[in-house]
Amino acid sequence: MExxxxxxxxxxxxxxxxxxIFGFPGGAVIDIYDELVRSDIRHILVRHEQxxxxxxxxxxxxxxxxGVCLVTSGPGATNxxxxxxxxxxxxxxxxxxxxxxxxxxxxxxxxxxxxxVGITRPCTKHNYLVKDIGDLTRTLKxxxxxxxxxxPGPVLIDLPKDVVKSKTVYxxxxxxxxxxxxxxxxxxxxxxxxxxxxIADAQRPVxxxxxxxxxxxxxxxxxxxxxxxxxxxxxxxxxxGGFPGTDPLWLGMIGMHGTYRANMSTGACDLLLSIGVRFxxxxxxxxxxxxxQAKIVHIDIDPTSIRKNIPVTIPVVGDCRSTLKELNAMLTxxxxxxxxxxxxxxxxxxEEWKSTKPLAYRQTDRIKPQYVVEKLYEIxxxxxxxxxxxxxNQMWAAQYYHFDHPNHFITSGGLGCMGFGLPAxxxxxxxxxxxxxxxIAGDGSIQMNIQEMATxxxxxxxxxxxxxxNGYLGMVRQWQELFYDKRYACTDMEHAPDFVKLAEAYGAxxxxxxxxxxxxxxxxxxxSVAKPVIMDFAVEREESVYPMVPAGAPITEMxxx
Amino acid sequence: MRxxxxxxxxxxxxxxxxxxxxxxxxxxxxxxxDSLVVAETVDPKVSRITLVSKADQPVIEQIExxxxxxxxxxxxxxxxxxxxxxxxxxLICVNAKSDHRAEILRIVDIFRCKVVDVGLEHYIIEVTGxxxxxxxxxxxxxxxxxxxxxxxxxxxxxxxxx
Numbered sequence: 013m014e015x016x017x018x019x020x021x022x023x024x025x026x027x028x029x030x031x032x033i034f035g036f037p038g039g040a041v042i043d044i045y046d047e048l049v050r051s052d053i054r055h056i057l058v059r060h061e062q063x064x065x066x067x068x069x070x071x072x073x074x075x076x077x078x079g080v081c082l083v084t085s086g087p088g089a090t091n092x093x094x095x096x097x098x099x100x101x102x103x104x105x106x107x108x109x110x111x112x113x114x115x116x117x118x119x120x121x122x123x124x125x126x127x128x129v130g131i132t133r134p135c136t137k138h139n140y141l142v143k144d145i146g147d148l149t150r151t152l153k154x155x156x157x158x159x160x161x162x163x164p165g166p167v168l169i170d171l172p173k174d175v176v177k178s179k180t181v182y183x184x185x186x187x188x189x190x191x192x193x194x195x196x197x198x199x200x201x202x203x204x205x206x207x208x209x210x211i212a213d214a215q216r217p218v219x220x221x222x223x224x225x226x227x228x229x230x231x232x233x234x235x236x237x238x239x240x241x242x243x244x245x246x247x248x249x250x251x252x253g254g255f256p257g258t259d260p261l262w263l264g265m266i267g268m269h270g271t272y273r274a275n276m277s278t279g280a281c282d283l284l285l286s287i288g289v290r291f292x293x294x295x296x297x298x299x300x301x302x303x304x305q306a307k308i309v310h311i312d313i314d315p316t317s318i319r320k321n322i323p324v325t326i327p328v329v330g331d332c333r334s335t336l337k338e339l340n341a342m343l344t345x346x347x348x349x350x351x352x353x354x355x356x357x358x359x360x361x362x363e364e365w366k367s368t369k370p371l372a373y374r375q376t377d378r379i380k381p382q383y384v385v386e387k388l389y390e391i392x393x394x395x396x397x398x399x400x401x402x403x404x405n406q407m408w409a410a411q412y413y414h415f416d417h418p419n420h421f422i423t424s425g426g427l428g429c430m431g432f433g434l435p436a437x438x439x440x441x442x443x444x445x446x447x448x449x450x451x452i453a454g455d456g457s458i459q460m461n462i463q464e465m466a467t468x469x470x471x472x473x474x475x476x477x478x479x480x481x482n483g484y485l486g487m488v489r490q491w492q493e494l495f496y497d498k499r500y501a502c503t504d505m506e507h508a509p510d511f512v513k514l515a516e517a518y519g520a521x522x523x524x525x526x527x528x529x530x531x532x533x534x535x536x537x538x539x540s541v542a543k544p545v546i547m548d549f550a551v552e553r554e555e556s557v558y559p560m561v562p563a564g565a566p567i568t569e570m571x572x573x
Numbered sequence: 574m575r576x577x578x579x580x581x582x583x584x585x586x587x588x589x590x591x592x593x594x595x596x597x598x599x600x601x602x603x604x605x606x607d608s609l610v611v612a613e614t615v616d617p618k619v620s621r622i623t624l625v626s627k628a629d630q631p632v633i634e635q636i637e638x639x640x641x642x643x644x645x646x647x648x649x650x651x652x653x654x655x656x657x658x659x660x661x662x663x664l665i666c667v668n669a670k671s672d673h674r675a676e677i678l679r680i681v682d683i684f685r686c687k688v689v690d691v692g693l694e695h696y697i698i699e700v701t702g703x704x705x706x707x708x709x710x711x712x713x714x715x716x717x718x719x720x721x722x723x724x725x726x727x728x729x730x731x732x733x734x735x
Contacts, residue, residue, distance in 0.1 A: 133594060134601045138644040141590075159642065192586070192647040316638040319631060 017145050017176035018047035021109070024054060024152040026361075027184070030080050031441055032056060032071060034064040035512035038084020040111025040122060041425070043176045048082070055472060059463035062087050063435040065095020065467065066165075066424075066461070069104050070439030073422045073492030074397055076229070076445075078105045078159050079439065085111040086124030089170070090131065094429055097135040099166040101426025102250060103227055105159040108136075114174040115143055129170050132522030143172065145180045157188040163225055163314040191403070196315060199330030202253065204339050206326050207285070207309050208346050213284035216358045217243045220266060220295075222310060223250030224288015224332045226418045229257065233336035234287065235331075238283050240343055242351040243285065244362055245275035248295050249410055249571030251426040258394070264371070267408040268561045270524065272369035272570060273362050278303050279568035280361075286310045288332040292322040292426065293563075301566035311535070313333050331426040369559075371411055372573050378552040381480040384535075385412035388450065388478060391535050396448040397422065398439045401433040401457030403487035405480050407557045409452040431460025437475040438468055448476065448539060455481040455508055465518040468544040477546045478537055479511055482553045490556040494571070515546035524548045574629035578607065579589075579660065583640060583649040587613055587620040589690060591645045595622060602630065604636050608726020619647065623728050652729040659729045661707050662701045664689070665711065668718035669696045684710050686693065695720060 015023070021044060025033075032054045037045045056066040062082045062225055068079025079099075083092055091108040098107045113122040129141045138158050140151045155167040211217060225234050225247070231254050238245045238261050244303055245255045246263040255262060264271030266278060278284065284306040289295070296302040299321055307325040311332060318327045328335060355532050373382045375470050385408050388396070398413055400406040400424040415421050422440055424432040433451040441449040451458075458479055468475050480486075489503040515522030525534040531549065538545040559570035592611055599606050607625040613622050627635055633651075652659070669677055669692075670696050675692050677696055681688055684706065690697035700710050704727060713721065 129590065130593070133590075133597055190644065193644050312641070316635065316642055320635060323631075 014179040015041070015183070016047070016179050016183040017148055017171070018043045018182070020148050020182050021152065021171075021176070022047050022051045022053065023182065024149060025047070025080065026051070028078070028156045030078070033080045033082050034058055034067045034071070034439070035082035036064060036084065036088060038088050038111060040085035040113060040173050041082060041171075043109070043173065044082060044109070044171070054466065056438070057433065058467050061091035062094050063461050063464045063467065065092045065099065065106065065108065066432050066435035067439035068106050069090055069095065069099050070399060070422050070436030071443045072104050072106060072439070074419055074440035075417060075443030077443070078107055078156060081106065081108045083108070083110050084124065085113055085128075086126050088440065089126055089128035092168075093132060093135065094427075096132055096166045096168065098424045098427040098429040098432060100135045100137065102424065103164050103223060104166065105144045106158050106163035107155050108168045110170050112141065112172040114171045115172045116174070118172065126208050128168065132168050136168050139168040139170070140434065141170040141172075142175050145175050145178045147184065148175065148183055153185045153188045155189065160191070162193070196329045197313070197331040197334050199311070199328045199335040199338060200399045203328045204328055204335070204342055207328070207339060208342050210283050210284075210307055210326070211241050211243070211307065211344060212348050214445065215354075216277070217283040218263070218277050218281040219243050219245040219285045219287065219496065220247070220289060221245060221251045221254050221280065221287045222289030223247040225251055225254035228288065228313070228331050228333040229418070230288070230336050231330040231418045233333060233340055235259070236340050237336055237343070240340065241348065242355040242359070244277060244359065246270065246278065248289055248292065248425070249423060252410055252421040253418045253523060255414035256416045258416055265410055267567060269411065269557050269559065270561075270567065271341065271371055271411070272559055272572065273365035275567040275570060276561070277362055277367050279305075279566070281306045284308045285338065288312060290314075290317040291342070293321075296321060297561050297565055298565040301568070302496050338372065369572060373555070374573065375528070376552065377528070379525060379531055379549055381408050381482070381549070381551040381555055382412050383528065384478060384480060384531055384549050386549065387407055387531050387535055388452075391532070391539060392448055392450070396420070396450045397444060399423065399433040399436040399440060399449070399451045401451070401453045401460075402428045402430045403454050403457060403485065404490065404555075404557050405454040405457070407487075419495060429537070430457035434458065434475070434477065435464045436463050437477070438464055438473055440474040441475050442471070450476045450478055453479050454486055455479055455483060455511070456485045456505055459509075462514070465515070465520060465544060470518050473544065474542050475544050477544070479546065479548045480550050480551050481508075481511070482551050482555065483508065484553060486555075487557070489554070493554065493556065494560070495562070509546040510547065511546050515544070517545070520544040520546060522546050522548065524550070526550045574631070576627050577630050577633065577653075578625060578627045579633050579651055579653045580657075580727055581624045581626065581637065581649060582652050582729050583622050583624070584614065584619050584647040585622055585704065586645040586647065587618050588645065591620070592622070594645060595640065596622070598639055599626070602635075602639065604632065610726050610728055623726065624731050626728055650731065652731060657729045657731050659703060659727045660701055661704050661725055661727045662699070663707050663722060663724040664699065665698045665699060665714060665722050666720040667696055667714045668694060668720060670694055673717045675731050676716050677714070680710070686710065
């Protein structure tokens with residue numbers, strides 16, 4: 013039987029287990045929408061295509077699946093670029109379907125035509141323009157396979173209108189193989205043996221884990237490794253939740269706004285086990301001084317991550333999950349001696365760093381943003397899914413909300429994309445309807461995709477937005493204060509909407525706290541409402557995030573409170 | 574660290590946009606391309622790209638890995654060493670006034686290249702060989718006046734095991 017391109021598309025989406033699509037219709041995708049509404053796939057109508065991609069990103073992360081978007085040609089497609097770039101940097105599996113003008117018009121500067129394959133080439137794992145309906149099934153299957161396998165990432169498929177309308181006989185494809193793409197999952201055992209020896213010999217080992225732990229579902233293996241070998245753990249921003257944030261071996265986050273003990277122990281360690289990381293500049297600071305006393309082991313599925321920024325002693329290409337599982341099995345057989353005794357001086361040193369220089373802020377009669385996050389952590393018992401915007405709000409969320417589980421902290425780590433948190437929270441809430449989902453936001457970044465409030469209302473998604481409102485673009489202001497003689501060029505948001513009324517205008521609930529003693533009550537009330545809620549906290553205007561490593565300095569040289 | 578010239582050869586899917594992925598990778602990551610040659614292989618679905626880049630060792634390693642990561646790159650090899658044959662080609666249009674014509678033909682003969690176009694005041698010479706050979710020929714023709722030149726970058730092919 014012959015099927016149209018649109019029918020084939022829906023069939024393949026169903027085969028791939030897609031139950032939710034984030035999108036926004038337009039001329040070039042009317043045929044797809046016409047077919048989509050006849051299927052049982054749920055469509056979430058966003059208010060801006062950037063919101064669709066971030067929502068799919070949040071959905072993919074919270075639900076451990078592939079996020080799918082559908083947008084029209086031209087502006088619909090260009091609006092996805094920021095979301096794609098963010099997902100690409102953070103290795104999030106997405107499939108974005110964009111409409112395109114009919115094939116005979118491509119290249120003619122047709123209405124709503126744009127070369128989206130050309131535009132998104134550097135910010136997707138791969139992308140396709142389907143010019144022939146005969147290639148449609150294979151392309152769709154390849155896209156899902158590429159998005160979720162190896163180091164995951166976003167894939168875009170550009171679908172000209174005539175290809176979607178034309179018909180062909182549908183022949184299902186069961187298995188995808190690509191001769192040029194074969195990710196290495198299984199590690200080299202010889203390399204693992206060397207790691208076991210290094211762990212046995214190390215006096216001051218540290219584990220530095222990243223997003224790869226979460227993407228590969230390796231948290232339990234990481235936790236087992238740390239506990240069995242008695243090695244303290246720090247993670248990058250992307251790795252938060254990959255190791256329990258309440259474990260005694262937890263060092264806190266590493267890097268520019270990492271904890272004192274995480275950065276100091278990285279500087280002093282003699283073995284750094286780096287797992288599922290890519291040594292971002294926000295993690296390493298000055299690379300020459302990074303873990304300069306340590307032998308460095310680097311485990312990652314992407315060979316290009318290894319030796320890109322940091323020279324390593326033992327490189328291992330492999331999936332974090334399979335590698336750690338194998339490594340743990342080898343460690344249990346190895347003779348590591350009396351670890352408790354051997355590690356004691358090192359763990360005592362770390363404990364001293366922790367007690368003398370803990371994460372800290374000064375309470376005043378104003379609301380401190382850190383205090384809001386601490387209270388949120390207490391009230392939600394650390395069980396909420398937290399999304400963030402970007403800037404100070406993101407760092408305070410990372411520092412003061414202690415994540416015990418993977419897939420609970422959802423942030424635009426690599427791209428650092430303001431406007432991410434609200435749509436991502438919408439996606440996360442759809443993936444996990446029974447969870448409390450909170451977007452920790454700033455007053456600047458929440459306004460970048462505030463229109464998605466309407467989406468949250470339309471689908472009754474009770475996302476909670478905590479605005480740490482300082483009236484500034486706070487992180488840039490902080491840099492201006494510290495490194496630009498307090499010249500606050502264009503960071504004072506002199507006019508802002510009344511967020512309580514704005515929430516009400518959307519039909520949501522708006523609450524405000526202006527004094528520290530109101531914080532708890534507002535959080536409790538806001539979190540108990542089964543509707544979208546904006547909680548506006550008027551916080552200390554010139555509060556800064558500490559510790560802070562100035563850009564380009566060694567991470568052991570921190571500015572403290 | 575010292576910069577070295579490396580010659581990479583890769584088999585890629587013969588599809589629109591593939592060259593742009595390769596070139597975009599170099600511009601996007603700040604790698605440089607000294608030369609680039611692309612043509613179909615005997616399998617019309619596969620093209621071969623031969624590319625020369627100059628960089629220090631860690632960057633060369635990154636270039637090879639990054640190229641390998643492109644989905645359309647089927648296979649890549651660094652053919653810098655002696656295990657591969659390398660050839661370049663150039664078409665050189667040289668001034669050939671009467672008093673130089675015999676001298677130019679002698680040079681052409683010595684270099685075992687060919688005259689492929691003749692005019693009253695010019696020759697077009699086709700030369701094939703290593704980069705050094707082409708450079709040496711140009712050196713000798715320079716005094717006559719080189720009107721224009723078109724050069725390929727090197728091509729490389731792995732020798733068969735003997």
